[in-house]
Amino acid sequence: MTVIGTNIAAMRAQSASQSASMQLQDSMERLSSGKRINSAKDDAAGLAISTKMTAQIRSLNAAARNANDGISLAQTAEGALGQISSILQRIRELAVQSSNGTVTDTDRAGLDNEARALLDQINTIAQTTDFNGVKLLDGSGGAITIQTGANATDKVDIALQNVQALALGVGKTSxxxxxxxxxxxxxxxxxxxxxxxxxxxxxxxxxxxxxxxxxxxxxxxxxxxxxxxxxxxxxxxxxxxxxxxxxxxxxxxxxxxxxxxxxxxxxxAAIDLSTSATASQSLVKLDAALNNVAATRASLGASQNRLAVTIDNITSTVTNLTEARSRIEDADFSAETTALAKAQILAQASTAMIAQANQAQQSVLSLIRQ
Structure with a gap:
């Protein structure tokens, strides 16, 4: 049937042109952004999943930084404990010297003075060692909790001990x-x-x-x-x-x-090197203090190793989550390039068909002229 009131062919061509134009816009947006999902209309469920994954990834990256800070804290404390261990070894050396019967009281007084000065230095190290303002070895900090994951329960405690002279059992009379x-x-x-x-x-x-x-x-x-x-x-x-x-x-x-x-x-527990007898008694206390410091250093070393393993695990988890998120939200450039070419051809073809449909209406006029 030949009509002029409704150009069905042109309307269908126009609809096809609009569809091709939308496909062309989508393909261009995906190729320009690199994302398959640029808004909720692209994939509502996929957007929700990828958003959760993004939050998880960012939280895990922050946790990895926390763990690295924890390692630095443990290294700081362990380094100070190494100095304290060296001081205790020196005091023990002095105690052995003072225990010898060939040493005079004057000599022992000098040895005792050095030991007391070294004990003061132990206190100084314990009281001034800190990480970002947090005291580590004076007994005020207790265990330091490191957030090592994206969840509230993902924590690692770094045990810190009071290593002042009194706490080690080698203090002076108060x-x-x-x-x-x-x-x-x-x-x-x-x-x-x-x-x-x-x-x-x-x-x-x-x-x-x-x-x-x-x-x-x-x-x-x-x-x-x-x-x-x-x-x-x-x-x-x-x-x-x-x-x-x-x-x-x-x-x-x-x-x-x-x-x-x-x-x-x-x-x-006072360390006294002023006599041979008290110097010998001090050796037992110094051995206990050295064992205490060594145990604390071992605990800090174990914490460092645990945090290092935690960082490796976080890195692996972040890699897998990032890959999974990429499959959901990233654009496939091969597919999108093909879709773009298709949309361009369809847009051009539909535009040409609109012109042809409009031209068909002109043929009706020829009937009127005749």
Whole structure:
């Protein structure tokens, strides 16, 4: 049937042209971006999956950086422990020298002074070693948790130990005890009986009873000396009795100091090279300290190895996830180039067919003219 009101051929050609034009635009967008999915309309499900994969990949990359930071932290701590180990070895060498019977007291005093200076250096290293502001070896940090994965449970703890001299069992006698005794002396001031009784009460009724019963049940010599000195000071410097509240407060202060494991440990574990006997006793403490440091270094080494393996695993996982995401969202250039050529041909052909359809309408006019 010949009609002029509706050009069906032209409409169909126009529809084909629009379809070819859309295919041409899609192919050009994919080829220019390199992505098969450029918006949700391209592949809604694929976009959702690839978005989750992208989040996973970025999180894992951050976790790998965290693990590398953890390795650096462990290396920093381990390096400082290496220095402490060398210092302990030197102190042990001095202790062996001091234990020798051919060494004079003057020589031992020099050896003891060097040992004390080295113990101070151990404390300095322990108190100043840090990573990004986090103290590592003074006992304040505890275990450091490293986030090593994309999930909340993916964590690795790096165990850090307090390696100050007291914690290692090689500290010096704590000056804080002397300060507390001085404070008690100033507060009691009412005579020998009051001063000595207050000091003994503080020592014997503290929160950690039993710490004064070393050396076969006798008071520690340092404490006996403190009591004697306090008694002498009180008898030589008589003054008006102080209120009971002052005595009680001073006792409480001393009791807290005595109750401190760190302070009591310092008295029990003091390194003393001033005599042959104490130098020999110090060897046992130094061996224990060296073993402690070695164990901590071994733990840090194990943490470094674990984190290195974790990084390798993360790298493998990221590679596999990236490959899987690529298969979902990346454009296949071979296929898209073919699709582009096809769309170009169809667009050109449909345009030509529109022209032909419009030309067919002109033939109706020839019938009218005749």
């Amino acid at each position: 000056s804080s005890i002397n300060s507390a005794i001085n404070a008690l002396s100033a507060s009691t001031g009412g005579g020998v009986a009051t001063a000595e009784a207050a000091l003994r009460r503080a020592l014997e009724s503290g929160t950690r009873p039993g710490y004064i019963a070393w050396a076969g049940g006798a008071h520690v010599p340092a404490l006996n000396s403190a009591i004697n000195n306090l008694a002498t000071a009180a008898s030589n410097n008589p003054c008006a009795p102080r209120p009971d509240s002052a005595v009680t407060a001073a006792e409480a202060t001393l009791r807290a100091v005595i109750a401190s494991p760190a302070n009591m440990g310092s008295m029990a």
